[in-house]
Amino acid sequence: MKAPQIPTNETIRLKALKEYSVLDTLPEKEYDDITQLASQICGTAISTISLIDENRQWFKSKVGLEVAETPKEYSFCGHAIVDPGQIFTVKDSRLDERFQDNPLVVGDPHVVFYTGVPLVSPEGFALGTLCVIDNKPKELSQEQLKALKALSNQVVSLFELRKSKILLELLTADLENRNKELEKFARVAAHDIKSPLNNISGLIDILLEQYSFSLDDNAKMMMSMLVTSSQTLRELVDGILEHSQSDHVLTEKKSVFKLDEVVTKSIELLDPTNQYHFIKEYKAPLITANKIALQQIFLNLISNAIKYNDKERVEITIGFSENADFYTFHVLDNGAGIDKKYQEKIFDIFEIVANVDRFGKKGTGVGLSTVKKLVKGLGGKINVQSTKNTGTTFEFTIAKQDFL
Incomplete structure (x- = not known):
């Protein structure tokens, strides 16, 4: 048996894979529909959506297979992701020195035929494969290979939608936190600004009431302008507070x-x-x-x-x-x-x-x-x-x- 090579971009490939947050998630109908369709189109007993991380081959979806994952060194998909641009096919593993004594060949699920289409991210990283497997020799037609490739594109599209949804949720949560912080700031600022403004208005009223006789008309006019300016600023603060709270409303x-x-x-x-x-x-x-x-x-x-x-x-x-x-x-x-x-x-x-x-x-x-x-x-x-x-x-x- 020959273990798969480590891709030259393995570090950033793994980083790209984990950004989708799909490993170890529960089964989902959208993915299960794809593996079911792949198995029917290609006439195989087994079909999987396989993702390759540091140590294992994990199945996001599977048809005709019971296990949830297998060791990376046993995986056919590990070989397939080394060349993201090519469909990887093994017509008869029993005649291939890379696989003839592989535990997955000599034991369950007795992999004889394998074809895997790399699941390639928009950045060019092979995340895993959409593969079809059978326990007898087989060769797919060009039409079947073309259909399998189209289905693999749909898998990647689902991954991208998932990542976008996660990003949107993070941005929404961040925006909600920022809005809460802004609303809190607006309340504190409104209180801290209005308190001294009220003091100013109160002091001006006292000055006008107790010392009006000693103020000339120009001084009284300036006092009146201060009262008006204070009131305008209070109204502005109230308006800003109302605006900041409108999302809450x-x-x-x-x-x-x-x-x-x-x-x-x-x-x-x-x-x-x-x-x-x-x-x-x-x-x-x-x-x-x-x-x-x-x-x-x-x-x-x-x-x-x-x-x-x-x-x-x-x-x-x-x-x-x-x-x-x-x-x-x-x-x-x-x-x-x-x-x-x-x-x-x-x-x-x-x-x-x-x-x-x-x-x-x-x-x-x-x-x-x-x-x-x-x-x-x-x-x-x-x-x-x-x-x-x-x-x-x-x-x-x-x-x-x-x-x-």
């Missing part, structure tokens, strides 16, 4: 609820004194969705419709429709409108179009970015239609899904 379970519950609650929070005029263009639909995410979307859109409205009578219309696949919502206002050249930019984080809102405050450029992120996470899209000085309509969709 999207993990909330879906529920069945009345749309008007969400709309009415949003209006009550943003217009507690009933200063503005709201029109509801829907009846009382029941919808199945992520209620918390939808609430956050409406709060942002309605808040903007109020803040950036330059009319004495603020009118906001909220509408709804649906089809087989999507819920569609719109929030329409009669405000200042958005210049066409800015309509795509408004969804970019920190992009600020208006100088100040109706209350004299400058926006943070975070709200609409958060809205777009939430809508996209809910399987929908958002767009804006606006005419300068006549109003703006935000329309967004949410994909319908079964209630879970």
Whole structure:
């Protein structure tokens, strides 16, 4: 018996094999279908998907064979992987000095005929073989060899899919960890920034209350500017925190609820004194969705419709429709409108179009970015239609899904 040669690239070949994380895994139907088909096409009693590591030949899938692995030095496949570009065939092992006294020939499973197609990775490393075996002499036709080669390509494709899936899972886990770290940082940063800001605002209020008589108009104006700047920075911090937590909001379970519950609650929070005029263009639909995410979307859109409205009578219309696949919502206002050249930019984080809102405050450029992120996470899209000085309509969709 002659043991197989060690491939010249053995170290990196083994590294490539282990990157697939397939050794010692459980049987899988996709692989078993291939070995079954190979055995039927070639008319052999045995077919295997064999992988060769440092010490053994391990079978990912097998037909007509009971053992899970054999020693590497006994393996026919060990010979086959030495030349990845060639199909390795032994017509009658009893007449071949390399194999005639091999334990796999003189004992079970009595290998006489063997043909193995190397399983070659995209980088050119032979990982093992797809092989067919019989206990009598045999020779495959060109059509059978061609079919066997095609099946071997499918095995490698399955390996590649497995590796891609593993990589994707690792990247997803890493991204989730990074998002958790970012969210934690945002919470800590929000607390650490807002605390001194609150102290500054409090001290300015005390100064204005107790020492206003000794301050001139210029000093009072500067104090007022400090209060405004502190408030703007607090709002920016709140916006960044809301944006960072939007991924967490999207993990909330879906529920069945009345749309008007969400709309009415949003209006009550943003217009507690009933200063503005709201029109509801829907009846009382029941919808199945992520209620918390939808609430956050409406709060942002309605808040903007109020803040950036330059009319004495603020009118906001909220509408709804649906089809087989999507819920569609719109929030329409009669405000200042958005210049066409800015309509795509408004969804970019920190992009600020208006100088100040109706209350004299400058926006943070975070709200609409958060809205777009939430809508996209809910399987929908958002767009804006606006005419300068006549109003703006935000329309967004949410994909319908079964209630879970």
